[in-house]
Amino acid sequence: MGKKDSSKTRVTPVFNELQARDPSGSGWIQRLLELPSRDGAHERPIVTPPLISGSLQYGKDEARLEPPRSLLCHMVEHATTLRWPKATDDLGVTTRQKRRALCDGDLATRKEALELLERGAPAQTWYVLEGRSRPDVYFETVDAIVVVEGKRTERHATDRTSWLRDRDQMLRHLDCAWERRREHRVYGFLVVEGKDDGRVPRKWREYAEKAVTADYLRNSLPHRDDATRAAIANAFLGVTTWQRLREEFGLANLED
Numbered sequence: 001m002g003k004k005d006s007s008k009t010r011v012t013p014v015f016n017e018l019q020a021r022d023p024s025g026s027g028w029i030q031r032l033l034e035l036p037s038r039d040g041a042h043e044r045p046i047v048t049p050p051l052i053s054g055s056l057q058y059g060k061d062e063a064r065l066e067p068p069r070s071l072l073c074h075m076v077e078h079a080t081t082l083r084w085p086k087a088t089d090d091l092g093v094t095t096r097q098k099r100r101a102l103c104d105g106d107l108a109t110r111k112e113a114l115e116l117l118e119r120g121a122p123a124q125t126w127y128v129l130e131g132r133s134r135p136d137v138y139f140e141t142v143d144a145i146v147v148v149e150g151k152r153t154e155r156h157a158t159d160r161t162s163w164l165r166d167r168d169q170m171l172r173h174l175d176c177a178w179e180r181r182r183e184h185r186v187y188g189f190l191v192v193e194g195k196d197d198g199r200v201p202r203k204w205r206e207y208a209e210k211a212v213t214a215d216y217l218r219n220s221l222p223h224r225d226d227a228t229r230a231a232i233a234n235a236f237l238g239v240t241t242w243q244r245l246r247e248e249f250g251l252a253n254l255e256d
Helices: 006-021 029-033 069-077 093-103 107-119 169-179 202-208 214-220 225-237 242-249
Strands: 137-142 144-148 185-192 234-240
Touching: 006 242, 029 137, 029 242, 069 107, 093 107, 107 202, 144 169, 144 225, 169 185, 169 214, 169 225, 169 234, 185 202, 185 225, 185 242, 202 234, 234 242
Parallel strands: 144 185, 185 234
Antiparallel strands: 137 144
16 A cells, blocks of 8 residues: 555544544544444444543554454354465465365364364464454443544455455454453444545445445354344444544644
């Protein structure tokens, strides 16, 4: 992305300024969450400031959210349906052999993987087939977890991972946040490059509608039941633009 890297030219300067103005977030959290929109009913975001100390993570300090254990188990149980990643040169011989056996339907290897997952899942090992999710912005209050994905030059949403053909990036962030929610509400939204008047481009409005359809949710969240998929869809607030955000908070002009 270079000079138009959204993390460097949008996320970091915007949230640096918001944090500098009000480190507690009390003056901007609720306003921020009311900017995104999408068609269809969803929960109105209500949060109780301030930010939990140290919870605001973005830029070079992006949060890394562990994948749900239930997803990792689902992937092992359905390994024969997964796509073999193109980039496997950096894998060790044992990891390659074990994963190939999984994908070939070897029952002993599947059983071993599930038993190891039951004991705990280190971030990088042969039976873990999805890595950590890295939202561009993450923060917590006493009653809410918020994940934000920023876009600038991307033509469309990221909708796959190394192993899964249909794992939407935004839903993935929400899914991982859901796993750690405890009694917290969970919210997530996209911030994209907009029109001069701040409007969300049509392709992103269409994406926001598609992201909460039953088939799309089922493909992105194959390990969740229908009720949980619906709840995660409800947590998706939609899309806003960097231009709208700048206008709302009177921020300095965005870089070209």
